[in-house]
Amino acid sequence: MKRTLIALSTLLMLGATSAFANEVVGQKNKTFTVAELTIKKGDTVDFLNEDPFFHNVFSLSDAKLFDLGSFPQGESRSVTFEEAGDVEVECAIHPNMQMTIHVVE
Numbered sequence: 001m002k003r004t005l006i007a008l009s010t011l012l013m014l015g016a017t018s019a020f021a022n023e024v025v026g027q028k029n030k031t032f033t034v035a036e037l038t039i040k041k042g043d044t045v046d047f048l049n050e051d052p053f054f055h056n057v058f059s060l061s062d063a064k065l066f067d068l069g070s071f072p073q074g075e076s077r078s079v080t081f082e083e084a085g086d087v088e089v090e091c092a093i094h095p096n097m098q099m100t101i102h103v104v105e
């Protein structure tokens with residue numbers, strides 16, 4: 001009986017964690033490590049600064065308007081995307097840094 005309960009709770013935990021994905025996008029050599037990323041509604045993206053200087057992450061897109069501020073090497077900031085659509089992501093410090101996140105239903 002106890003074994004069954006443990007198996008059941010393990011299944012429930014797996015179900016809870018697999019409902020929404022967590023992706024990591026790096027910022028390295030003044031570029032986002034991926035130019036495009038497709039995720040599902042409700043997924044979270046962690047932006048990780050891998051450069052020895054500050055980066056910023058922001059978007060003015062209708063599907064997700066945000067500004068994560070500036071943060072140094074080794075730190076990350078997360079965004080959860082609740083609406084479907086294309087989100088253009090940029091860095092305010094380095095205008096050439098751009099990537100697109102496609103949020104699908």
Ligand SMILES: [Cu+2]
Pocket residue numbers: 030054055056091092093094097
């Ligand atoms: Cu930057």
